[in-house]
Amino acid sequence: MSARNLHLWHPFTQEGADPAPLRIRRAEGVYLETDDGGQILDAISSWWVNLHGHAHPAIAAAIAEQAKRLEHVLFAGFSHEPAEELAWRLGKIVPPALQHIFFSDDGSTAVEVALKMAVQFWRNIGRPEKCRIVALEHAYHGDTVGAMSVSDDSAFTDAFGALRLPILRAHSAYCARCPVGRERATCHIECLESLERLLNERGQEIAAVIVEPLLQGAGGMIVHPEEFLSGIRRLTGEHEVLLIADEVLTGFGRTGRMFACDRAGVVPDLLCVAKGLTGGFLPLAATLATDRVYDAFAGPDRSRTFFHGHSYSANPIACAAANANLKIFETEPVFERIAAIEKTHAARLAGFAKHPAVRDVRQIGTVAAIELDVPDAGYLSSLRPLLYNFYLNRGVLLRPLGNVIYLLPPYVITSSQLNFAYEVIQDSLALVSNVPGGTSAMKSQASTAS
Ligand SMILES: Cc1ncc(COP(=O)(O)O)c(C=O)c1O
Numbered sequence: 464m465s466a467r468n469l470h471l472w473h474p475f476t477q478e479g480a481d482p483a484p485l486r487i488r489r490a491e492g493v494y495l496e497t498d499d500g501g502q503i504l505d506a507i508s509s510w511w512v513n514l515h516g517h518a519h520p521a522i523a524a525a526i527a528e529q530a531k532r533l534e535h536v537l538f539a540g541f542s543h544e545p546a547e548e549l550a551w552r553l554g555k556i557v558p559p560a561l562q563h564i565f566f567s568d569d570g571s572t573a574v575e576v577a578l579k580m581a582v583q584f585w586r587n588i589g590r591p592e593k594c595r596i597v598a599l600e601h602a603y604h605g606d607t608v609g610a611m612s613v614s615d616d617s618a619f620t621d622a623f624g625a626l627r628l629p630i631l632r633a634h635s636a637y638c639a640r641c642p643v644g645r646e647r648a649t650c651h652i653e654c655l656e657s658l659e660r661l662l663n664e665r666g667q668e669i670a671a672v673i674v675e676p677l678l679q680g681a682g683g684m685i686v687h688p689e690e691f692l693s694g695i696r697r698l699t700g701e702h703e704v705l706l707i708a709d710e711v712l713t714g715f716g717r718t719g720r721m722f723a724c725d726r727a728g729v730v731p732d733l734l735c736v737a738k739g740l741t742g743g744f745l746p747l748a749a750t751l752a753t754d755r756v757y758d759a760f761a762g763p764d765r766s767r768t769f770f771h772g773h774s775y776s777a778n779p780i781a782c783a784a785a786n787a788n789l790k791i792f793e794t795e796p797v798f799e800r801i802a803a804i805e806k807t808h809a810a811r812l813a814g815f816a817k818h819p820a821v822r823d824v825r826q827i828g829t830v831a832a833i834e835l836d837v838p839d840a841g842y843l844s845s846l847r848p849l850l851y852n853f854y855l856n857r858g859v860l861l862r863p864l865g866n867v868i869y870l871l872p873p874y875v876i877t878s879s880q881l882n883f884a885y886e887v888i889q890d891s892l893a894l895v896s897n898v899p900g901g902t903s904a905m906k907s908q909a910s911t912a913s
Contacts, residue, residue: 481848482852485497486498487503490505490517491516492516492875493505493872493875494517501858502858503858504858504880505860506870506871507861507871507872508873509743510738512741512743513742513873514715514742514743514797515742515788515873515875516873516874517743517873519787519788519791521787521791522741522744522784522788523744524787525784525786526745526780526787528783529780529782529783533545535778535780537776538777539772543777543779543782545782545783546777546782548786549777549782552785553749553751553789556792557751558724558725558734560730560753561730561731561751561752561753563751563753563756564750565749565751565752565771566776566782567773568775568776569605569747570604570610570711570712570735570748571607572748573735573736573737573748573750574610574673574711575605575610576771577707577733578596578610579769579771580752580756581670581732583759583760583769584670584760585670588759592668593668593669595629595630595669596630596669596672597631597669597704598615598630598631598672598673599615599673599674600615600633600634600637601615601682601685602614602635602679602682603619603682604673606619608623608626608627609628611626611627612628612630613630615632618843619842631661631665633657633658633661634656634657634658635654635682635685636654636688637679639822639823639825639834642654642657643656647688652694655694655698658672658698662698662699662701662704666702670704671706671732671733672705672706672707673707674695674706674707674708676710676722676723676724676729677689677713677727677827678713680713681864683832683865684864684867684869686826692723692727692729693728695729696727705732705733706729706731706732706733707731707734707735708724708733708734708735709735710723710734711736711738712738715736715739716792716798716874717829717830719805719827719829723827732752732753732755732756733752734750734751735748735749736748736749736751739788740788741781741785741788742791744781744784745778745780745781745784746781747777747778747781797874800875803878804829804872804876805826805828805829807878807885808826808831809826811831811885812824812825812826812833815833815888815889820892821833821836822834822836829872829874831869831871833888835892835895836866836895837866837895837898837900838898838899838900839900841866844898845898846863846865846901849894849897849898850894853887858887859884861884861888870885
């Protein structure tokens with residue numbers, strides 16, 4: 464069947480501007496196989512969801528088994544073994560303070576749940592005036608209306624100003640473009656002062672601060688110092704404001720620890736997980752809460768109920784996939800693989816840092832980013848389509864965020880596969896000189912990246 468007859472409307476895709484979607488017929492490990500038998504190295508884990516490789520047999524088998532036993536039952540008034548096992552498995556790996564788990568469908572809904580829980584929490588304990596949310600510059604939390612509101616203004620949100628909720632905005636720790644003009648080597652995290660001012664002036668009306676801990680993803684793979692995150696936790700605690708950690712991207716090992724918050728010794732009040740939860744097989748998300756938050760919703764008073772749910776909340780097949788996914792952390796050397804990726808990233812990025820087309824390189828755990836120096840920096844940079852097509856022609860799936868190239872591979876990638884992706888990126892840097900006003904040094908200097 465030809466894709467032309469199907470009238471599929473693809474996400475983040477514009478017919479007439481973007482190339483026709485590629486048809487994929489199967490996938491295994493880090494490779495996608497196209498209809499004509501071509502292989503594409505998936506260096507971004509299919510939008511950051513895949514952990515242990517495509518079509519991992521253990522997850523596939525768990526899904527098949529569960530589908531034969533119980534495919535679905537509504538989760539209001541009912542429960543089931545796969546959800547209970549998943550609650551137990553998640554409970555073992557999240558901070559012990561976060562033992563109340565609310566299931567939803569994807570990253571955006573996990574964020575919606577957290578925002579609504581935070582606002583209702585304060586209402587339920589008699590402080591309804593605490594209803595504003597603070598989010599960071601460069602944030603991305605999803606595409607539903609609440610999640611899009613806490614995301615920063617961007618090409619993604621431009622059309623929807625009329626729908627977005629009013630949000631208070633604080634600086635991000637974007638060290639390569641420091642919002643307060645400091646240098647990381649000598650700064651004292653002065654970027655935190657804008658949040659401190661907001662909390663001092665308006666803490667009485669603020670319900671929560673939401674952050675992507677240590678790594679802002681779609682905003683440009685911006686890596687924050689750990690002190691920035693621990694500083695946010697300290698300030699929110701001092702000002703009686705909840706901290707929502709959106710670990711939709713960073714969860715399940717991406718940053719080198721199970722959760723990014725672990726790296727900074729931070730325990731949030733609400734934690735959002737999705738993407739890697741099922742190893743990239745099925746949509747499933749969870750928002751985890753502390754006793755303090757949960758207790759505000761308990762009791763005989765009906766008005767304290769959390770009136771939120773989705774048809775497929777805690778779908779048993781998705782929970783079975785998640786259980787099989789988390790078991791793989793126990794049965795396979797996942798953190799050894801993660802350490803190997805970290806090592807290759809560090810070695811390769813050091814070479815790119817010296818390249819004249821490169822403004823900054825960043826890394827946290829298995830995520831590496833190379834920010835290129837172009838005059839039209841940003842998601843709609845004219846360099847982006849050139850890079851994207853170049854990579855696909857060379858058999859590598861990379862989706863630069865404008866002028867920011869990043870790698871976020873499945874953990875099963877070998878060092879030779881990862882090095883191959885780096886070789887292709889290195890070759891692509893010559894494209895910068897094709898962009899009007901692209902780094903002039905590019906024209907005279909050969910590539911120095913290794
Ligand atoms: C940090 C973060 N939060 C939320 C989301 C939204 O997740 P989903 O696309 O599953 O709705 C994303 C997606 O990229 C994300 O990176």
